[in-house]
Amino acid sequence: MKIISETASIKAPILIVFEFLAQSHNIECLLPEDKISDFHAHAEGCTFKVQGGFLISLLYVDKEIPKRIHMKSGERAPFAYSLTVHLSEKHDQTHGHIEFIGDVNMFLKMMVEKPLIGLFNHMSNKLQEQF
Numbered sequence: 001m002k003i004i005s006e007t008a009s010i011k012a013p014i015l016i017v018f019e020f021l022a023q024s025h026n027i028e029c030l031l032p033e034d035k036i037s038d039f040h041a042h043a044e045g046c047t048f049k050v051q052g053g054f055l056i057s058l059l060y061v062d063k064e065i066p067k068r069i070h071m072k073s074g075e076r077a078p079f080a081y082s083l084t085v086h087l088s089e090k091h092d093q094t095h096g097h098i099e100f101i102g103d104v105n106m107f108l109k110m111m112v113e114k115p116l117i118g119l120f121n122h123m124s125n126k127l128q129e130q131f
Contacts (some may be wrong), residue, residue: 001109005098005120012131014089017096018066020130021085027058029130030123045071050115054078079104098123 010017020026025041031048039048045059057074061082064070069085081102088095098120104112 001102001104001113003100003113003116003120005124007095007097008124008128010094010096010128010131012094014066014087014094017094017131018069018087021069022063024060030126032119032122045074047074058083079108096124096127
């Protein structure tokens with residue numbers, strides 16, 4: 001399953017946005033407060049629970065300054081996935097989107113696709129509000 005979020009236009013230089021996203025503790029302020037619990041940030045990434053009790057674990061894999069941040073699922077995740085934030089700069093603004101690739105069967109896809117699309121679009125909107 002592949003999901004690409006809406007593109008966010010952020011009124012900040014690309015390096016500032018990249019550095020913000022490269023710090024796992026900043027991920028928490030992009031998440032919907034009413035649907036997330038038990039957020040924990042550490043040097044390698046972060047973990048949190050979403051409604052329904054699913055544990056989401058994001059581990060930094062690669063950071064290509066200032067264009068791309070690649071993350072993957074941790075060992076306690078319900079299925080294997082990767083999440084990549086793509087950034088570009090144009091006219092003093094940073095543009096970015098999230099690309100998610102998950103290894104899920106058709107049944108699980110029907111359950112998680114719509115909530116994940118909503119989550120990633122929410123995160124894109126919250127990122128715009130940060131700057």
